[in-house]
Amino acid sequence: MTRAVDLALVLLVAALGLWREVTMPAPSRLVAASVAFYVAVHLLSAVALWWRRTNPVGSSLVIAFLALLTPTYASMASAYSVAAHAPRHRWLVVTHPVTWAIGAGVWAMPNVGDGFTGPALIVIAGLAGLYVGARRRLVQALVERAERAERERELLAEQARADERTRLAGEMHDVVTHRLNLMVLHAGALRVAAKDDGVRKAAEELRTAGCQALAELRDLVGVLRSGRAARIPDVLPDRLSRLVADSAATGLEVTLTEHGDADTISPAVRRTMYRVVQESLTNVHKHAPGAHTEITIHCGPSSVRAVIRNTRPSAVPDLALPGSGSGLLGLRGRVEMVGGTLTAGPTDDGGFEVDAVLPAFVPT
Structure with missing residues (x-):
């Protein structure tokens, strides 16, 4: 979408420059020069706007130099772009009304308005760029602050989950494991003390099941404490x-x-x-x-x-x-x-x- 806007701006500025040179009276030139030369200057200035977002400083310098040859409408768009996209080189905004005035004074003296109206419009475009750039940076700072706050909330939530897992692991280890150990010990004692073979067999099965439950419970407690996923063995x-x-x-x-x-x-x-x-x-x-x-x-x-x-x-x-x-x-x-x-x-x-x-x- 932005590149489409840049292309439309390039075509618009080129068309305005072509219209200006075609409609300007021939005597307005103090130095005899072909219309084709000035049309080329306008076209080059318009093409330089294509890099107004990616390289606003270089684009601005090229347009300012071309404006010394003849005032170009690209100076207005360039002043806006420098102010909006190059906060460290905002001083380049000043070069555009100056070069416009020089170009208008040297090459287009009969059009006195070019020496006053053009710089005023460039200053207005630069102020608009300063406002838009400041607003964009403010919005970006707010977005970054919101993202940072969201990351901090996620970290706090993860820490709270880790603390809860640790607490649950402690409760399971201190309470459930203790009860299971008692069951296994009682089953072992019953297996030794019982005189009936059926009772001894049932006690041994109970003790074996309790040992398996203890082993699985210890694995679960370890997973809760470490926070890592358990490696689940295959079920044959x-x-x-x-x-x-x-x-x-x-x-x-x-x-x-x-x-x-x-x-x-x-x-x-x-x-x-x-x-x-x-x-x-x-x-x-x-x-x-x-x-x-x-x-x-x-x-x-x-x-x-x-x-x-x-x-x-x-x-x-x-x-x-x-x-x-x-x-x-x-x-x-x-x-x-x-x-x-x-x-x-x-x-x-x-x-x-x-x-x-x-x-x-x-x-x-």
């Missing part, structure tokens, strides 16, 4: 079978049916599918004890579908088990993050179904 297909086997070991009647090759899907999709099954089984343990659960995994060339369906519970849920009520909401967000969809709701037979459809490939 056999881990899904182990997850189902662990649930079956607690007495849950669960079956797993897999179609297709899970090795062909990307690791990010495998992790998400694993979390969908894990959260669904956790909800069955909490809210549908004694229910039969069917897990069906379809691995296709372009999509993966996981359907977890349980029947009506055969026992009363244990109200002592805590629940935040946000498990499915967070699960839906995790699924949508990889470009999938998740639907969950009760079935006609009184059970519950979770249906997740994910793309087969998502960049890690």
